[in-house]
Amino acid sequence: MPKIVDHDQRRRDLVLATRRIIVRQGLSGATMRDIAAEAGFANGVIKTYFGAKSDLLAATYLDVFEATNRRVEESTAGLRGMAALRAFVGEVLPVTEETHEEARVVLSYLAEVAQNPDHARTTAVTMELWEGWIVAWLSEAREDGSLRAEVDVAREADVLLTYLLGAQTMAIVGGGRFDFAGFRAQLDYGLGRLETRAPGA
Amino acid sequence: MPKIVDHDQRRRDLVLATRRIIVRQGLSGATMRDIAAEAGFANGVIKTYFGAKSDLLAATYLDVFEATNRRVEESTAGLRGMAALRAFVGEVLPVTEETHEEARVVLSYLAEVAQNPDHARTTAVTMELWEGWIVAWLSEAREDGSLRAEVDVAREADVLLTYLLGAQTMAIVGGGRFDFAGFRAQLDYGLGRLETRAPGA
Numbered sequence: 351m352p353k354i355v356d357h358d359q360r361r362r363d364l365v366l367a368t369r370r371i372i373v374r375q376g377l378s379g380a381t382m383r384d385i386a387a388e389a390g391f392a393n394g395v396i397k398t399y400f401g402a403k404s405d406l407l408a409a410t411y412l413d414v415f416e417a418t419n420r421r422v423e424e425s426t427a428g429l430r431g432m433a434a435l436r437a438f439v440g441e442v443l444p445v446t447e448e449t450h451e452e453a454r455v456v457l458s459y460l461a462e463v464a465q466n467p468d469h470a471r472t473t474a475v476t477m478e479l480w481e482g483w484i485v486a487w488l489s490e491a492r493e494d495g496s497l498r499a500e501v502d503v504a505r506e507a508d509v510l511l512t513y514l515l516g517a518q519t520m521a522i523v524g525g526g527r528f529d530f531a532g533f534r535a536q537l538d539y540g541l542g543r544l545e546t547r548a549p550g551a
Numbered sequence: 552m553p554k555i556v557d558h559d560q561r562r563r564d565l566v567l568a569t570r571r572i573i574v575r576q577g578l579s580g581a582t583m584r585d586i587a588a589e590a591g592f593a594n595g596v597i598k599t600y601f602g603a604k605s606d607l608l609a610a611t612y613l614d615v616f617e618a619t620n621r622r623v624e625e626s627t628a629g630l631r632g633m634a635a636l637r638a639f640v641g642e643v644l645p646v647t648e649e650t651h652e653e654a655r656v657v658l659s660y661l662a663e664v665a666q667n668p669d670h671a672r673t674t675a676v677t678m679e680l681w682e683g684w685i686v687a688w689l690s691e692a693r694e695d696g697s698l699r700a701e702v703d704v705a706r707e708a709d710v711l712l713t714y715l716l717g718a719q720t721m722a723i724v725g726g727g728r729f730d731f732a733g734f735r736a737q738l739d740y741g742l743g744r745l746e747t748r749a750p751g752a
Contacts (some may be wrong), residue, residue: 376666378579406725454665461662464655464723465577474726505740508728512737516717522665525675527709536713539706543744 361399361409363389368410371453372458377407401513404462406467411459415476418442422483431491434547437504439482442514444521445530453518460518480514483505491544501544513540562600562610569611573659574652575612578608593608605663609670612660615653616677618641632692633746640738643715645722646731654719655685661719681715689729692745702745714741 355430359439367389371380386396400406418441444453463469484507489495520528568590572581583604587597601607619642624640645654664670685708692698721729 378663379664454560457665458662460659460720460724462579464658469722475722477725494726500744502740505737508733509737509741511726512717512721512729513710513714514717515720516713516715519661519720520678521714521718523661523671523674524678524713528713532709536706536710539703540710543701 352369357399360389360391360395363391363415364396364399364406365410365413368406369413369451369455372455377403382406393417400410404466407459407462410455412472412476414455416447416451431487431494432496432541435484435487435491436537436541438487439510439514439541442480443517443533443537445533445537450521453521456518457522477511477515481511484510488544496545498544498546505519506544510540558600561590561592561596564592565597565600565607566611566614569607570614570652573611573656578604578659583607590670594625605667605670608663609673610648611656613673613677615656619650619653623704632688632695633697636685636692637686637738638690640711640715642643643681644718644734644738646734646738651722654722657719658723678712678716682712685711689745697746699747701746706743711741715717 355361355426365368367385368377371377371385371388380403382396383393385403385406386393389396394428397404400409400460413546422438426434426439442449444450459511460473485503486495488503492501492503497503507547517528517533521533526532568586569578569627569634572586572589573580581604583597583601584594586604588595589616590597601610622642625645626642627635630638636732639661643650649657660670661674669750686704689698689702689704689707693704718729718734722734727733
């Protein structure tokens with residue numbers, strides 16, 4: 351009887367192996383053979399699923415993106431406006447061990463993207479999804495009267511998205527002030543500056 | 552008579568060759584031999600100056616950083632406070648062909664840094680230099696009465712630095728809205744939100 355192979359599971363095993371290698375040692379010195387070994391597969395298997403390291407890296411990035419989005423979905427459930435935006439930013443900023451690992455995957459991937467226009471388009475699509483969410487939450491905040499008059503929703507969404515992408519990098523290279531506590535303080539400060547002052551505050 | 556070799560010039564030729572390769576095709580597929588050839592040197596020469604691709608990449612990043620700082624020095628000469636900060640941000644944001652090329656070098660380098668703690672420390676030092684400038688200009692702006700009361704100088708410097716690093720990435724992956732005009736509009740909007748309203752505005 352032929353062995354039944356769960357292709358989705360194998361693909362997933364290879365993505366998780368890639369992630370572990372990025373976090374442990376970086377991908378630049380790792381070969382496809384190393385990644386297959388990390389996943390517990392023979393070297394030949396990997397080519398069935400991924401043609402090149404850059405494809406594996408893109409799949410690992412998308413895996414991180416989807417994991418983030420699942421956390422965002424949970425955190426923002428039942429929320430709207432500024433409360434939803436605050437929950438979203440809290441899931442994306444590298445303020446936990448998990449999101450810090452994710453930042454390393456994102457950074458490795460972005461460097462690859464800089465060289466590969468196809469992957470740049472994939473990333474633009476993921477960025478547009480987040481931009482859409484940010485615009486929707488800021489628009490709700492405006493309806494709720496909780497957004498300062500001078501905040502321009504579309505422009506603010508561009509600025510915030512750019513900041514969030516920068517945070518992925520600063521978590522790695524920014525030094526001591528860009529630790530979990532530092533980013534949380536930036537989050538409170540930055541979002542606080544969008545909001546109308548609460549009565550009596 | 553022995554040939555007199557200008558070592559600084561050779562080092563510089565290799566850095567410029569690395570930059571051209573990053574902009575043209577990306578560094579990941581290029582060998583040390585390719586870089587030597589691009590600079591017009593025999594393969595053996597390169598090892599005298601740089602032990603590994605990552606060292607060349609770090610030198611190329613520092614070259615971009617210094618070029619940016621020379622432009623900043625010119626643009627901010629005789630300025631203080633918000634005017635100096637605006638000039639600085641205008642030189643760092645990828646709003647010209649030159650700064651867009653620089654963004655690709657920075658992005659390639661940052662991915663390398665994610666894997667190499669020594670390089671991460673180098674980057675932290677460059678970031679601290681900029682942070683110091685931003686804090687000084689914002690403090691002048693406060694003295695000049697041109698900073699809104701709710702702006703926290705230290706926190707704002709962290710947020711702005713993170714945004715500027717994110718802009719390097721968004722220029723590459725962000726899609727249509729993150730073009731020269733888009734970043735200029737973000738700059739006007741973001742810095743405008745720090746300032747007290749001009750009388751009569």
